[in-house]
Amino acid sequence: MSARMVAALGLALLAGCGAPREASTPAVEPEPEVEIQPATAGQLHQAVRAGGARVVLLNVWATWCAPCREEFPDLMRLRREYRERGLRLVLVSADIDSQLPEARRFLIDQGVDFLTYLKQGADMPFIDSLDARWSGALPATLLYDGAGRQLWFHEGKTTYDSLKARIDRVLTAPSDTVP
Amino acid sequence: MKPGATSWMVLGMLAIAVTAGAAEEGTKALAIGKAAPMADVKMTGVDGKSFSIMDVKGPKGTLVLFTCNSCPWVKAWESRIAELGNTYAKQGIGVIAINANDPKAKPEDDMPAMQVRAKALGLAFPYVMDATSDVARAFGATRTPEAFLFDAGGKLVYHGAVDDNAHKPAEVSARYLHDALAATASGKAVATKETKSLGCTIKFRSRPTSS
Numbered sequence: 001m002s003a004r005m006v007a008a009l010g011l012a013l014l015a016g017c018g019a020p021r022e023a024s025t026p027a028v029e030p031e032p033e034v035e036i037q038p039a040t041a042g043q044l045h046q047a048v049r050a051g052g053a054r055v056v057l058l059n060v061w062a063t064w065c066a067p068c069r070e071e072f073p074d075l076m077r078l079r080r081e082y083r084e085r086g087l088r089l090v091l092v093s094a095d096i097d098s099q100l101p102e103a104r105r106f107l108i109d110q111g112v113d114f115l116t117y118l119k120q121g122a123d124m125p126f127i128d129s130l131d132a133r134w135s136g137a138l139p140a141t142l143l144y145d146g147a148g149r150q151l152w153f154h155e156g157k158t159t160y161d162s163l164k165a166r167i168d169r170v171l172t173a174p175s176d177t178v179p
Numbered sequence: 180m181k182p183g184a185t186s187w188m189v190l191g192m193l194a195i196a197v198t199a200g201a202a203e204e205g206t207k208a209l210a211i212g213k214a215a216p217m218a219d220v221k222m223t224g225v226d227g228k229s230f231s232i233m234d235v236k237g238p239k240g241t242l243v244l245f246t247c248n249s250c251p252w253v254k255a256w257e258s259r260i261a262e263l264g265n266t267y268a269k270q271g272i273g274v275i276a277i278n279a280n281d282p283k284a285k286p287e288d289d290m291p292a293m294q295v296r297a298k299a300l301g302l303a304f305p306y307v308m309d310a311t312s313d314v315a316r317a318f319g320a321t322r323t324p325e326a327f328l329f330d331a332g333g334k335l336v337y338h339g340a341v342d343d344n345a346h347k348p349a350e351v352s353a354r355y356l357h358d359a360l361a362a363t364a365s366g367k368a369v370a371t372k373e374t375k376s377l378g379c380t381i382k383f384r385s386r387p388t389s390s
Contacts, residue, residue, distance in 0.1 A: 096346045123340070124376065
């Protein structure tokens with residue numbers, strides 16, 4: 001069952017448990033939703049190569065990872081600033097199943113309203129498939145061009161300025177080099 | 180300039196840009212076959228005594244494990260780590276667990292918390308604090324937990340994870356560290372020498388600035 005289905009089921013159960021609402025009761029604001037889809041490294045590569053983006057920023061994070069949480073606002077800021085110019089942000093949580101509610105809360109708090117992913121499969125093939133230089137420490141950030149060619153890899157916390165400079169470099173490349 | 184030429188030129192520029200941003204410390208992990216660096220550096224243990232890697236060196240080998248109190252990956256593995264360390268410490272493998280995290284970054288990694296963890300886990304080997312994080316730097320360690328196993332001759336024979344499933348012990352299919360310890364304790368070659376797992380970054384202490 002997908003994380004989204006679990007959340008929807010939970011909300012439905014909660015709604016069903018309450019007493020019937022009076023007609024005058026103000027409508028309860030629907031809880032914001034965020035989709036967390038399980039994905040292997042291969043599926044993430046497919047997501048990176050999916051059309052429509054000129055540059056793709058992939059970040060592997062986890063709720064228990066302090067530097068991941070610290071850099072997260074910068075990733076969201078970059079998405080806001082560059083989305084219309086062709087940036088796609090691919091967020092991959094390395095949380096385990098029991099940490100999913102916390103991951104969901106964090107994503108909602110950060111304003112994430114788009115599809116995100118949850119790492120699946122054994123650690124070592126996942127790590128090596130994304131980048132053989134990655135030791136496995138979180139966070140990890142990778143930059144790809146629109147064709148899914150990897151341009152950059154970074155292990156550990158990044159900075160807004162560093163990422164911005166790299167994204168600018170890709171976006172200012174002539175369009176005939178960016179399929 | 181012809182469009183094709185532009186493409187090749189820019190592709191070349193992009194290729195140059197395909198780089199790896201180093202992790203914080205930017206050092207490569209100790210290579211298989213190498214000796215333990217900074218092996219004579221004394222580090223304070225949870226019992227108040229000082230230990231170096233040389234001090235704990237076993238007749239059949241030495242396990243150096245970078246770990247901490249705070250990382251969920253460590254917490255998932257810690258009972259297996261304690262069991263492995265306690266078991267092989269009796270079989271001629273010297274064992275030392277090193278916490279290189281800066282307690283300023285992770286308050287639960289301070290010495291009192293280390294003492295609590297060591298007691299709760301029943302560690303029969305030293306659990307010490309790398310008070311400068313320099314030992315971890317010298318090893319090129321990046322995460323917790325991260326194991327470095329040396330053979331009787333002091334050469335690195337295994338580097339990596341405890342096993343292939345931190346969070347579901349019942350689903351472990353490859354006991355990397357156990358197998359490496361068993362082989363080393365028997366004087367045999369380690370089959371799988373390097374493995375990886377997800378883990379927490381080591382929260383390195385800042386290096387003092389020279390004035």
